[in-house]
Amino acid sequence: MARILVTGGTGYIGSHTVVCLMEQGYDVVIVDNLSNSNVEVLDGIERIVGRRPDFENIDCLDYTNMDRLFARYSDIEAVIHFAASKAVGESVEKPLLYYRNNLGSLINLLELMMAHGVKNIVFSSSCTVYGQPDANHLPVDETAPIQKALSPYGNTKQVNEEIIQDTCHSNANLHATILRYFNPIGAHPSAEIGELPNGIPNNLLPFVTQTAAGLRECLRVFGDDYNTPDGSCIRDYIYVMDLAKAHVKAVERMLSGAPTEQVEIFNLGTGRGLSVLEILRTFIKVTGVHLKYEIVGRREGDIEQVWAKPDKANTVLGWKADTPVEEVLMSAWNWEKKLRGIE
Ligand code: UFG
Secondary structure: OOEEEEEOOOOHHHHHHHHHHHHOOOEEEEEOOOOOOOOOHHHHHHHHHOOOOEEEOOOOOOHHHHHHHHHHOOOEEEEEEOOOOOOHHHHHHOHHHHHHHHHHHHHHHHHHHHHOOOOEEEEEEEHHHHOOOOHHHOOEOOOOOOOOOOOHHHHHHHHHHHHHHHHHHHOOOOEEEEEEEOEEEOOOOOOOOOOOOOOOOOOHHHHHHHHHOOOOOOEEEEOOOOOOOOOOOEEOEEEHHHHHHHHHHHHHHHHOOOOOOOEEEEEEOOOOOEEHHHHHHHHHHHHOOOOOEEEEOOOOOOOOEOOEOOHHHHHHHOOOOOOOHHHHHHHHHHHHHHHHOOO
16 A cells, blocks of 8 residues: 655644544655654554554654655655644744745655655645635635735745645646645544644634633633624534545545646535534533633634535545534544543
8 A cells, every 4th residue: 555654644633634544554654843743642543543653753844854754765655744833823923933834844845755756745725825705705615716814824825835836837747635624623533632732722622622621711702793693703614534534535536646637726624604602502512511601802813704615525536524513522522531531
């Protein structure tokens, strides 16, 4: 079976994807510098799959060691590139760190792939590239206009997409699949792996589960005066395991030579938008855990509403995100309970 290089493979989406790849029989080598993840994730993966992925503690910015890695694993057939800095607020404080990490890593990878004859890359992008789509572009499909990024983080995703397009344009042998994720949530059903945010979570679900677990006193709902049915923001929350499976489909498609374009782009979402308040109410209902929350002012830079039109991924990749949100929220809670030793 083919070997896949997964950068950022001990991270949140990366680790779930590694599980799905290995369960399909792929050999995986993870490259991760553990800057925002934990080496024990490898134990979780091994407990789920029954095999341990190869792991190399290397920073993708380290060209020399990445070059050695490609030489050592000469059978790599595709790269899935997750490794990146991803905190929107931090990127505003430290733009150069974000530009260096996120652009430098991709540039190194593409150069090394070409030098070592690796022809396929799957890139982690984000619905952030669409900004706030116009009403006539909701739900948002892949043809919706790209809008000026609201943060350096968002800009790195846009520029990385352009770097991939330009590099593929210059080299007919290179193929890319760009996956634009909506809002990934949840954890593996075994609760062996899940999201491990550093410090105070920025994202909604980890804040919800940490509040439910008693680590945070009160969840703040950022705004109930948006132009949405209940006034809170709307997102397309996608189960991380469904998202992981889309990566396996993308790799299969590339390795079978099926892509019709050198760079294929897919939106990965459920097609359904849920408000912050709907998420909270559903969480409380399915877990039975009371959660204290208060409505506060809007968070700067938040988009009012965005959800995906995932038809292209549904038909072309033959993939659908169909796990019920109740099950997804329960998986997030089970993971948090296991982390905190809650019965
Ligand atoms: N929210 C709260 N309270 C919180 C945290 C979040 O009300 O404590 C709300 C936000 O205001 C937003 C929704 O929950 O309405 C989702 O917020 P997240 O931070 O979980 O997700 P975002 O949609 O803001 O961020 C996601 C990705 C980023 C990406 C961004 C682009 O996590 O990587 O989309 O819009 F850049």
